[in-house]
Amino acid sequence: MLPKLIKYILKETPQSQEVEISGWVRTKRDMKNLIFVEINDGSCFSGIQCTFDRSIGMDRETEAALSALTTGASVKIKGLLVSSPAGGQAVEVAACELRIFGEAPAENKHGKTPELDIQAYPLQKKRHSLEFLREIAHLRPRTNTFGAVARLRSRLAFAIHKFFQERDFHYLHTPVITAGDCEGAGAMFQVTTLDHAAVKQFAGGSVDYSKDFFGKKTYLTVSGQLEAETYAMALSRVYTFGPTFRAENSNTARHLAEFWMVEPEVAFAELKDNMALAEDFLKYIFKTALEECSQELEFFDAHIENGIIKSLLHIANTKFAHITYTDAVMELEKAAAADRGLFEFQPRWGNDLHSEHERFLTEKIAGGPVIVTDYPKGIKAFYMKQNDDNKTVRAMDVLVPRLGEIIGGSQREDNLEKLIWRLKDMGMRTEDYQWYLDLRRYGSVPHSGFGLGFERLIQYISGMANIRDVIPYPRAVGQAEF
8 A cells, every 4th residue: 555645644633643654854853852853755845744752762773763864864754643833834743663764874975885885965954056956857856946846847737638638639649750840940859770980981972861760861859730730630629748859059048959848739720719729728727836736836936936926816817918910019119219228139020029029018018918910921830821911820929927928829721732832932842741731632621729838838837947947857958967
């Protein structure tokens, strides 16, 4: 039988019932006859205090274990659940028995051989910088900050599935290895089994990819969207939620080489339907975080970024504003003319919006979340449906205060001729997309979808400044440890 988790023990009514606590030591305080040990098992933000009283006697094994006990050690403690006289906690354990599973020495420990040497446990009771914790990513989940991030991430991943399943979407597993570039940007990781040393010998020649594992050039996927569209054309509503990869040489706090994407695709849905779905989705996720991760959010609000809870409540209860890209640029140009130093990048029609522009739109123009639509086709992907003006496409970006873009999506081009023309115009090989074009040849319908980076969502809700701190093991330029 699995041990009872601390989050459930903390909710019990104390009646001096016997309990067993398993977890890791957060703190140990020795005060005359009393020894206070706080244990946390990761099931919730709070730990539970276990009090050992020397005055009532303890067996030798427990006394010896207490003497050897240090922060980070894994233990099992038996005792009685009683009301706590201390403030901030309703119950504690009047402990009588202690067993140490694994030590975590506070000082360097030498073994019989160098391989058995153990360095001092690096997570002592003090504040550690996030940069330092990134170097020990295998241990950082034991801290308050990263335990909270992990629980938030887990709960919201479940909420994403719940949202779509409740609305009759089918969960689709799209391939990680692909031969096509969904975004047309070319920033892709190539997958090959060819011997690189042997390939170098063909100086001035070309590589014969027919000899490669898949018989052609293949890559790690940048998006599951194109494959999801094929199933939307059969099942009406589908969504993907899985890892994606971008080989962008961008070493910033907002970019990862490997991240998770949520991508719904809906048949018989136009841009207005897509906007409504995106708004419902974000509000559902934010409300879930507020209701079911309250302890974690209170910690983030107090220690990471003040105002997180107020911001999420505002978005969850606010109707999203709508504005076209053209009107948004006019508002930005008007503001820039009034204050020449307002923006680092001057807004111009035809250029993409920068983060500073997006934040200005949400915080100064709309006073809340806003959906910008109908972007110039020259700055958007080939698959977006062209408007009748032949200048813009039915794209949408959902912008939120503090961040800017959190969701990007569009109505997809369902006209075969226009899609072929767009591929050629962007210099892409139509022969590589014949299977995708078949969706427009056979039973084509209006359809729409969007993408949301899961790590960007967790970063926004938690207030964590660096996206590498909201994924267990970050992959970025020059970083593939663990």
